[in-house]
Amino acid sequence: MSGAPRPYTLVAELTYRCPLRCVYCSNPVHVEKRSAELDTETWRRVLGEAAALGVVQVNFSGGEPLLRDDLEALIAEARALELYTSLITSGVPLERARLAELAKRGLDALQLSFQDDRGPEAKRIAGVEALAHKLEVAAWVRELGLPLTMNVVLQRANIERVPELVALAERLGAERLELANTTYLGWALTNRDQLVPSRAAIERARAAARAASERLRGRMEILFVLPDYHTDFPRRCMGGWAQSILLVAPDGLALPCHQARTIAGLEFENARDRPLAEIWSDSPGFRAFRGEGWMQEPCRSCERRSVDFGGCRCQAFHLLGDAAATDPACRLSPRHELVVAARERAERSPASGELIYRRAPTPR
Amino acid sequence: MIALDARPKLAPKARLRVDQISGKMLLVYPERGLALNETGAEILGLCDGERRVSEIIDALATRHGSSSALADEVREFLQKLADRNLLRGIEP
Numbered sequence: 170m171s172g173a174p175r176p177y178t179l180v181a182e183l184t185y186r187c188p189l190r191c192v193y194c195s196n197p198v199h200v201e202k203r204s205a206e207l208d209t210e211t212w213r214r215v216l217g218e219a220a221a222l223g224v225v226q227v228n229f230s231g232g233e234p235l236l237r238d239d240l241e242a243l244i245a246e247a248r249a250l251e252l253y254t255s256l257i258t259s260g261v262p263l264e265r266a267r268l269a270e271l272a273k274r275g276l277d278a279l280q281l282s283f284q285d286d287r288g289p290e291a292k293r294i295a296g297v298e299a300l301a302h303k304l305e306v307a308a309w310v311r312e313l314g315l316p317l318t319m320n321v322v323l324q325r326a327n328i329e330r331v332p333e334l335v336a337l338a339e340r341l342g343a344e345r346l347e348l349a350n351t352t353y354l355g356w357a358l359t360n361r362d363q364l365v366p367s368r369a370a371i372e373r374a375r376a377a378a379r380a381a382s383e384r385l386r387g388r389m390e391i392l393f394v395l396p397d398y399h400t401d402f403p404r405r406c407m408g409g410w411a412q413s414i415l416l417v418a419p420d421g422l423a424l425p426c427h428q429a430r431t432i433a434g435l436e437f438e439n440a441r442d443r444p445l446a447e448i449w450s451d452s453p454g455f456r457a458f459r460g461e462g463w464m465q466e467p468c469r470s471c472e473r474r475s476v477d478f479g480g481c482r483c484q485a486f487h488l489l490g491d492a493a494a495t496d497p498a499c500r501l502s503p504r505h506e507l508v509v510a511a512r513e514r515a516e517r518s519p520a521s522g523e524l525i526y527r528r529a530p531t532p533r
Numbered sequence: 534m535i536a537l538d539a540r541p542k543l544a545p546k547a548r549l550r551v552d553q554i555s556g557k558m559l560l561v562y563p564e565r566g567l568a569l570n571e572t573g574a575e576i577l578g579l580c581d582g583e584r585r586v587s588e589i590i591d592a593l594a595t596r597h598g599s600s601s602a603l604a605d606e607v608r609e610f611l612q613k614l615a616d617r618n619l620l621r622g623i624e625p
Contacts, residue, residue, distance in 0.1 A: 226564070226566060251550055
């Protein structure tokens with residue numbers, strides 16, 4: 170899918186509330202001020218505006234979207250708009266009857282998160298006991314005929330488990346397995362020293378994922394996302410700033426990505442106040458890093474600028490204090506040594522160090 | 534490559550729809566989407582689980598004229614979808 174910037178996917182973050190407290194959570198640690206979640210009617214309007222703008226997929230996400238008791242109504246609304254609807258969930262809290270109802274209302278697919286294939290290790294990362302329930306949920310998903318994506322955020326404590334995680338995905342009948350290395354923003358940045366794996370472990374995980382992907386071709390799609398701290402070049406964050414993905418946060422703020430609201434000085438607008446189409450095309454926050462005009466050197470004259478768009482703006486802001494700088498994950502960044510130092514510091518940190526568990530974002 | 538006697542149809546998780554912006558056909562499936570060109574959309578329109586791949590190729594040849602590349606193009610396109618687990622009815 171290419172052409173002029175146009176959102177194909179709406180990420181509808183229905184809430185920041187979550188029963189899990191994962192130490193790698195990508196939700197913001199702080200928000201500007203606590204404001205109420207959008208009500209059902211406003212979400213309905215947002216879905217309609219998104220569909221008119223060209224969105225074809227909606228991912229109901231969070232936090233934990235199951236905590237919204239209007240999820241059924243919103244899925245039905247999305248389906249009526251011909252949107253392909255996915256639920257991005259921890260599976261907690263979910264009962265079989267509710268899942269059946271969600272499927273009946275038009276849910277197309279479900280992505281279930283796993284922290285580890287071992288109970289105690291999963292609990293150490295999620296902060297709560299959830300693995301047994303997730304296994305139950307996965308079985309219901311398949312019984313109800315929904316396609317299952319199993320998502321695992323990889324970090325130091327589970328990265329050696331790729332063969333076991335693949336085996337679990339096979340046993341659960343997952344059609345897609347996402348093995349995504351942690352992005353070090355939000356809570357993951359807070360816990361970075363405990364989470365960054367060694368390069369050797371990443372290489373072993375990548376080889377295992379590649380072998381499994383070959384073996385399971387046509388049965389299960391396996392996506393392995395390398396960590397940008399180890400790749401020399403930055404990741405193609407969100408397919409480019411405000412190019413194809415639109416996110417609406419629980420309080421209605423319209424954003425190009427999960428973390429964009431944490432960049433100080435950017436002005437974002439609320440879907441309560443302005444139609445999404447206008448926000449998408451005109452909002453200062455969306456225009457700030459669209460295209461290449463904002464780039465500094467070394468990005469400005471770099472051959473790779475149309476490949477990775479200078480990397481992640483949020484990472485540039487949180488590591489360097491300048492959202493328009495080259496992502497320091499890039500080896501061409503004059504500040505790349507910060508990422509190298511973070512990697513080395515993590516390698517020296519004890520495996521059993523203290524983890525800080527996620528809370529709902531607190532007002533700053 | 535996909536067998537000529539396979540009888541493909543779209544997996545239940547995938548949906549074909551018209552894109553309201555471009556008017557083109559889109560194939561949407563979990564967390565992804567593919568914009569189809571006219572030929573791609575036409576091929577998928579013929580994948581009903583009844584027609585064999587060879588019959589799909591014949592049908593396209595009848596409509597647009599036969600060419601030496603046609604059979605390979607159709608099979609490559611379908612194989613790509615099969616690799617993404619988007620087709621059913623393709624087991625030998």
